[in-house]
Each structure stands twice: as structure tokens, then as C-alpha cells.
Amino acid sequence: MTRFTRTELEAARDRLVPDVAAAGLRVLFCGINPGLMTAATGHHFARPGNRFWPVLHLSGFTPRLLKPAEQRELLSYGLGITNVVERATARADELTAEEYREGGRLLELKVARLRPGWLAVVGVTAYRAAFGDRTARVGPQERTIGGTRVWVLPNPSGLNAHWTAETMAHEFARLRAAAEA
Template identity: 80%
Template sequence: MSSLPPPEELRAARDGVIDDVAAPGLSVLFCGINPSLMSAVTGHHFARPGNRFWPVLHLSGFTPRQLRPAEQRELLTYGLGITNVVARATARADEVSAEEFREGGRLLAAKVARLRPTWLAVVGVTAYRTAFEEPKARIGPQERTIGGTRIWALPNPSGLNAHWTAQTMAEEYARLRQDSR
């Protein structure tokens, strides 16, 4: 039995959206690039097999155990949440245009201004660079703020990001965790 939905179900999920896991006053609002087709099918963030978000979140100390995507609402009990720069699901992040990223950045800034998390953690420095027109941004804390919310660019946990291991990603996420206390 395959853990993946049938291809026709994945194709039908294209351009679907999933709900944010968010509330006012979070410690960290994690922000993905955009949902995968698997996330759109399941309604769960970072649901694609091979995505390392959930293991890295645990390894970095944000959660006491590794949560499954279906347990995403538990993040709120830890003062954490999830949203995306671009709401619509695609098979690959490169299907999102630069203009769509910039518009997503504008919408994200409005959401952050409303929710007022301590940190906005964008998981993907390239997405951050494009969405906020900061072409020289690097992994780590950013100078830009949205109101009182500070921003941290984190490595993208996609399994396609082979430059970062789960352990080196967890070390960077742990730096944010230390600053978010």
C-alpha cells in the first residue's frame, strides 16, 4: 500500500490552499514557501514524505517529540505556528513567479502585523529574498522587521535541499529557538 495519494488526486490539488496554523502573539510563526500538492491533499503543512521540517523542529528543541503533519495544531500549544509566503499549492516551488512571491510577501507582512508573533521564520532564504526584495539576505536573523516582529531566514527543509543535512538545519533552527525564548 502506497502512502502517496493517487496521481490524479495530486493533480486535482494543484492551486489548492490550506489553512494556516496561527494565532495572535506566537513566539515563532514559521513560513513555508508554498504548499506542496501532498499538503493540499492532506490539509497538513510540510506533508510531503522527505520534507525534514518536522524532524528538524524536534531536533532543534522546538517540540518535545517529533510531530506528524496531522498533529500540526499541537504547535499552537508550544507558541508556534505555520503559514506560507504563497498560499496556492504547486508541484514545485519554481512554479511560483517572482511577482507572486512579492505579492505573497505583501500579504504575509499584513498577516504578521495583525498576528504580531515575536519572530517570523521564513524557511527558504531564496523565497525570503524574492518576497521581501532583499537579494543579499543570508540565513539567520534579518535587519528588516514587521512592526515589532523580527525575521529569521532558515534553510528550506525540503528533501531537495541537499546542501543542508537534518543536523545542520537543526543547529540553525536551534539558534532561532535560543533567541525566541
């Protein structure tokens, strides 16, 4: 993996990272917003220590552990990635409540256009902020967007110590089973 200086990472602030998406996916995973490593590389969940890629594999969504640079391969499995907020920051707490709400509104439009089977938001706090649902918990939600069902997953950031890779993989696998049904 390329090593970036602090200056190079800071230069990636506010940069946009294109979605990995197509119409009719089984699952569209939705991160909070790109981190600076993701923005610098152009690859989703690129920060070392982020457990998204290992958990995706452990849960059975992918037959092997993919690297962030292989993100386009997700499309061949009927999977994709987007974000609630497009703007790259060092930490999610740099985002405003308005950015979350507007991100939720734009995400609804994107989902209505792409019509995935499931929207999987990684991070219950981000989901609550984007959709104004203070009582949401990890798991399937009552909310739908058109015909798309919604599932909230634990945030795979290494900072989320409440969830291990194994417990996250179990929750991701529950979604996989629902998406395959």
C-alpha cells in the same frame, strides 16, 4: 500515511491550506507555498522526505517528533505555520516573481495583525524574492515587521541537499534560543 495517485495529487493543485496560527505566537514559521501532498492532506510540510518536522524536534522546539496531522499541537508550544504564497504547486519554481512579491506584501499584513515574536521564513530564495532582499543570508535579518523580528532558515525540503537535518537543526536551535531570550 495515505497514498495518493498522481491524479489525486494533481487535483490538489491551486488548493489553499489554512494557516496554523494565532495572535502572539513565539515563532510563526513561513513556508514557500504548499506542495501538492500538503494540499491533498491539508497538513503543512506533509511530503515524505520533508525534514521540517524532524528538524523542529531535533532543534528542541517540540518535545517529541510531531506528524504533519498533529500540526495544531504547535499552537500549544507558541508556534504556527503560514506560507509566502498560498497557492499549491508541485514545485516552487512554478511560482511567479509577482506571486512572491504579492505574497510578501500579504505576509507583512498577516504578521502585523498576528504580532508573533519572530517570523521564520524557511528558504532564503523565497525570502529574497518575497521581500526584494538579494543579499539576505540564513540567520537573523535586520528587517522587522512592526515589532516582529525576522529570521531566515534553510529550506527543509529533501531537495535541499546543501543542508543536513543536523545542520538545519542547529540553525533552528539558534532561532529557538533567540525566541526564548
